[in-house]
Amino acid sequence: MSKAGHLNLNHLYKSFHVKDKTLSVLEDINLSINPGDFISIVGSSGCGKSTLLRLIVGLEEDYQGDLLLNGQPIVGTSLDRGIVFQEHRLSPWLIVEKNIGLGLVNSKISDAEKASLIREHIELVGLTGFETAYPHQLSGGMSQRVAIARALVNRPKVLLLDEPFGALDALTRSHLQQELQKIWEKEGITMILVTHDVEEAVFLGNRIVVMEPRPGRIKKVIDVDLPYPRNRNSLAFNHLREQVLAEFGEDAQGSDETNVALLEPGIDLWRFSW
Amino acid sequence: MKILTAIPKPLRAWVLPVLLLITWSVYGHVADNLSPAYVSILSVFERAYLLLASNELQLALEGSLTRLIKGLAIGAFIGFVVGGLLGASRLLDKLFGPSFNTLKQISLFAWIPLMSIWFGMGDTGKVVFLAMAAFFPMVVNTYEGVRSVPRELLEVARVTRLSRWQVIRLIVLPSAVPSIFTGFYLSIIYAWLAGIGAEYFLSSSPGVGTLLIDAQEHFLMDQIIVGVTVIGLVGLALNASAGRLEKSLLNWRGKSTATY
Numbered sequence: 001m002s003k004a005g006h007l008n009l010n011h012l013y014k015s016f017h018v019k020d021k022t023l024s025v026l027e028d029i030n031l032s033i034n035p036g037d038f039i040s041i042v043g044s045s046g047c048g049k050s051t052l053l054r055l056i057v058g059l060e061e062d063y064q065g066d067l068l069l070n071g072q073p074i075v076g077t078s079l080d081r082g083i084v085f086q087e088h089r090l091s092p093w094l095i096v097e098k099n100i101g102l103g104l105v106n107s108k109i110s111d112a113e114k115a116s117l118i119r120e121h122i123e124l125v126g127l128t129g130f131e132t133a134y135p136h137q138l139s140g141g142m143s144q145r146v147a148i149a150r151a152l153v154n155r156p157k158v159l160l161l162d163e164p165f166g167a168l169d170a171l172t173r174s175h176l177q178q179e180l181q182k183i184w185e186k187e188g189i190t191m192i193l194v195t196h197d198v199e200e201a202v203f204l205g206n207r208i209v210v211m212e213p214r215p216g217r218i219k220k221v222i223d224v225d226l227p228y229p230r231n232r233n234s235l236a237f238n239h240l241r242e243q244v245l246a247e248f249g250e251d252a253q254g255s256d257e258t259n260v261a262l263l264e265p266g267i268d269l270w271r272f273s274w
Numbered sequence: 275m276k277i278l279t280a281i282p283k284p285l286r287a288w289v290l291p292v293l294l295l296i297t298w299s300v301y302g303h304v305a306d307n308l309s310p311a312y313v314s315i316l317s318v319f320e321r322a323y324l325l326l327a328s329n330e331l332q333l334a335l336e337g338s339l340t341r342l343i344k345g346l347a348i349g350a351f352i353g354f355v356v357g358g359l360l361g362a363s364r365l366l367d368k369l370f371g372p373s374f375n376t377l378k379q380i381s382l383f384a385w386i387p388l389m390s391i392w393f394g395m396g397d398t399g400k401v402v403f404l405a406m407a408a409f410f411p412m413v414v415n416t417y418e419g420v421r422s423v424p425r426e427l428l429e430v431a432r433v434t435r436l437s438r439w440q441v442i443r444l445i446v447l448p449s450a451v452p453s454i455f456t457g458f459y460l461s462i463i464y465a466w467l468a469g470i471g472a473e474y475f476l477s478s479s480p481g482v483g484t485l486l487i488d489a490q491e492h493f494l495m496d497q498i499i500v501g502v503t504v505i506g507l508v509g510l511a512l513n514a515s516a517g518r519l520e521k522s523l524l525n526w527r528g529k530s531t532a533t534y
Binding site: 057083089092103105106136150 | 432440449451
């Protein structure tokens, strides 16, 4: 059994119906993704990159064209396809183990095997020792590691990542990017990462798909031949980064991140209770 | 600020009651002509002792609490089921939601004439009335809890291929528990209040409310104060025990709605 999946997108169209209008979100997407590929999809907001991921994972339906995994059309969700969202989406009432185990609830394997798979994946994402912690006890980066473990625990053929590190601080982000790259090499599965961070796209992807918005189309596919692990400071890396940036022009420079000033709660008798 | 921080934490809640007691006893000593409605703190304690010694207070409490537990169990359970069904099914919500919202608007005490004719003036009538009091907040909050399950988590459930029942057991119910507990707290309080009210309106059987009516009829101010205090203390105890239950079920949150 091949661990990775071969994905084929042929003349894929997707539109949403808003009131009486039809809004075209994706137009004529053609992409062939080989088993074990790491595809980075970049584009400014509104280019339909998240919709594309949601189509592949099976959360969106009603598309035109072909969407095939190993030759079979994708219908609904499947344990063959895991996803990590931008938010960790952990159940706050479940400890780390149980959150990861959510992916195994319907696996037809013994409880002992489930337990060992969970243990393995906790180790894979570097969270040994936090098995029984509740999500509110974890940092943002740790929560996202749990989400990655939850998506990987069924050993899916394809792992989809929808801006998984977008909400994390720069240090945690680059750390997790390195770890994700190692996991990809170790597991040998197909990964598709959606991001608006060009550096992240170049650091991780062996192919970069640049999309343009309204309606979402593929503008260019760039192959990245740099060996892993990549050096962010190398000339070739920066050359590629420039090349990708040039592809989607000025709107890529603007970052979506906003700084939220955190108010330090002082010890003041007259403060509001929240 | 300094005054407040000077008082040790566990004692802070007692500031108001103690001030009240001091004012009460000082007033008794300094006032010139005391109203006949004034009783001294001492006579309240005396009355409490008499009521305890004659077993009257225990019987009253037993009566009120037994009806409370029966009514609460019936009302909260049915309310949980109805609220859960209305929350989980759009169809049921469309069919029965509007009727329920109309019923909800009717003052609880407006049901008393009907309840007394249907179920009699005895214990059954009172228990049904209590159950109704517990029913409404439970429905509303269970419904809210079930409806406000985060869409994001339901998507995770779809991706991990959970079945309908697994979604309910692993996602919907746990996510609704805090709201369900809010409903349960309100149910306890409503049922307890309605229980005292029911003793007023439906003919008397042993109960704390009956104790109050008797006191009013015989102008026993001290007994009135004993009764009111007992009602307050029982309410407090009920809330505290529900809070303990919630804490054990919701240790993933570390915060309780009981304190509000």
